[in-house]
Amino acid sequence: MKARVTVTLKPGVLDPQGAAVARALGALGFDGVGDVRQGKLIEIDLAPGPDPEGTVRAMCEQLLANTVIETYAIEILP
Amino acid sequence: MKARVTVTLKPGVLDPQGAAVARALGALGFDGVGDVRQGKLIEIDLAPGPDPEGTVRAMCEQLLANTVIETYAIEILP
Numbered sequence: 001m002k003a004r005v006t007v008t009l010k011p012g013v014l015d016p017q018g019a020a021v022a023r024a025l026g027a028l029g030f031d032g033v034g035d036v037r038q039g040k041l042i043e044i045d046l047a048p049g050p051d052p053e054g055t056v057r058a059m060c061e062q063l064l065a066n067t068v069i070e071t072y073a074i075e076i077l078p
Numbered sequence: 079m080k081a082r083v084t085v086t087l088k089p090g091v092l093d094p095q096g097a098a099v100a101r102a103l104g105a106l107g108f109d110g111v112g113d114v115r116q117g118k119l120i121e122i123d124l125a126p127g128p129d130p131e132g133t134v135r136a137m138c139e140q141l142l143a144n145t146v147i148e149t150y151a152i153e154i155l156p
Contacts, residue, residue: 006119007119008119008121018120021120021141021142022122024141025122025137025141028137028140028141030133030136030137031125032124032125032126032127033122033123033124033125034122034123034124034125035122035123036120036121036122036123037120037121038118038119038120038121039118039119039120039121040116040117040118040119041084041085041086041116041117041118041119042096042099042114042115042116042117043086043096043114043115043116043117044100044103044111044112044113044114045111045112045113045114046110046111046112047109047110047111047112049110055108058108059103059106059108062106063099063102063103063106064099
């Protein structure tokens with residue numbers, strides 16, 4: 001099975017990478033671009049197990065996300 | 079409106095970041111972890127316009143994705 005984890009900065013945390021993208025889009029002539037936030041997408045191939053979501057949550061807490069400034073969302077795909 | 083863009087490496091392109099995550103998960107004791115791929119998630123606040131998906135596709139082609147080695151998916155949220 002496959003797990004898809006999205007890790008994003010919490011609201012209010014400064015996102016210089018997103019700000020740089022927003023500025024670059026403006027410089028390229030794209031109008032109407034407001035806030036841009038950049039996060040991570042992690043796709044994990046997992047061996048089938050009893051509680052895949054719990055396993056992936058533990059991975060996020062221990063390695064994938066810095067829970068002080070980031071939140072994560074987990075999606076389990078068959 | 080909001081656009082969510084996911085940028086991932088094309089299959090077959092070496093992903094050292096994903097490989098490092100897979101190794102680290104193994105070192106932490108998570109068994110059964112196979113391939114790990116890491117991509118980018120970009121959330122863009124957009125002013126309403128006639129063709130948001132076309133606009134965001136142009137952004138991807140010009141800035142957000144390196145289409146030689148990366149693919150992108152666009153999701154328009156209300």
